[in-house]
């Protein structure tokens with residue numbers, strides 16, 4: 306990743322990627338060149354050139370150990386990186402997170418990624434700032450004057466939050482790309498896909514002007530369970546927004562469920578429902594396996610329930626055989642099960658129950674689906 310990738314995250318820190326805490330500098334206080342050609346990033350490049358790995362890459366390394374596909378491997382595939390050790394003069398692939406502005410408060414998320422998490426985070430003393438909104442990039446004009454040239458060379462820009470469609474700076478960046486005729490690059494979004502218009506910016510007017518697109522719509526379950534896991538999610542609005550982009554055929558639309566204790570048992574039903582309703586085509590699944598917090602990690606499920614989940618997946622494989630579901634999708638299902646079974650983290654189960662009950666109380670919610678899946682364990 307340090308040879309091609311530039312990730313801007315919390316407080317403007319530029320990091321190796323969205324999961325590893327490997328810091329190269331800060332785009333609010335340093336120049337683009339100082340960061341891209343700086344000591345921190347060069348140290349990591351040297352390490353990787355020498356064939357060493359870095360312990361801070363633990364999330365990818367853990368996924369790879371269980372046979373799953375890590376962000377690292379996926380990036381290598383997407384950018385055909387045989388030439389990993391050659392530094393490109395400017396990043397091929399940007400991931401820019403302008404702020405934590407978000408209209409959802411999903412259970413597995415946190416205040417650093419979502420402004421809507423603030424009231425509950427504050428009540429629980431888990432807030433990471435004294436105000437809801439945290440701007441990562443403090444001065445958009447300065448950012449563009451430093452990084453704009455490099456952005457015009459990029460092959461891909463990935464937007465992933467807070468909620469990109471609620472970020473005014475994200476619309477300004479699209480405008481900058483359009484004005485500078487750099488519209489052939491690939492845009493990728495991780496989005497909760499709940500709004501298509503923000504402060505007078507109609508996203509479809511922007512999207513029509515770009516050629517290559519991928520929307521990874523974050524949905525962890527359908528209907529009530531989806532609305533329970535992701536506070537703010539509305540199943541009907543999701544379907545109606547999906548309909549609104551149907552005539553933009555250049556957009557690749559995938560569902561991108563985050564696989565946690567809350568969502569894993571429902572994954573087969575989610576996939577089948579989305580297929581039935583023509584929300585997706587057969588290949589359009591992109592799973593995101595949750596690592597932290599540990600109390601939402603599927604490895605924390607007690608063994609007896611893991612067996613039950615595995616049975617639900619076995620039934621799905623039988624159905625998948627009859628319905629010609631592609632290997633690309635089946636391998637993602639298998640990755641979920643392999644990951645869950647790779648380790649016993651059930652010491653965190655109690656915390657899962659406590660956390661779930663705490664949020665049920667604060668939100669005045671309860672999930673019948675979870676009760677059905679977890680039975681007596683969910684007391």
Ligand SMILES: C[S@@+](CC[C@H](N)C(=O)[O-])C[C@H]1O[C@@H](n2cnc3c(N)ncnc32)[C@H](O)[C@@H]1O
Pocket residue numbers: 407411413414415418464465466467468469495496497522523561562563593594595596597598
């Ligand atoms: C933080 S969100 C930001 C983008 C956008 N708001 C969205 O929800 O797609 C990016 C992705 O992270 C997922 N996510 C939420 N909590 C997570 C966690 N604890 N670990 C890993 N991914 C998580 C979300 O479901 C979403 O797919």
Ligand code: SF4
Pocket residue numbers: 407408409410411414415418419466467468497523535
């Ligand atoms: S929509 Fe995205 S950023 Fe917002 S709370 Fe959910 S996961 Fe976090």
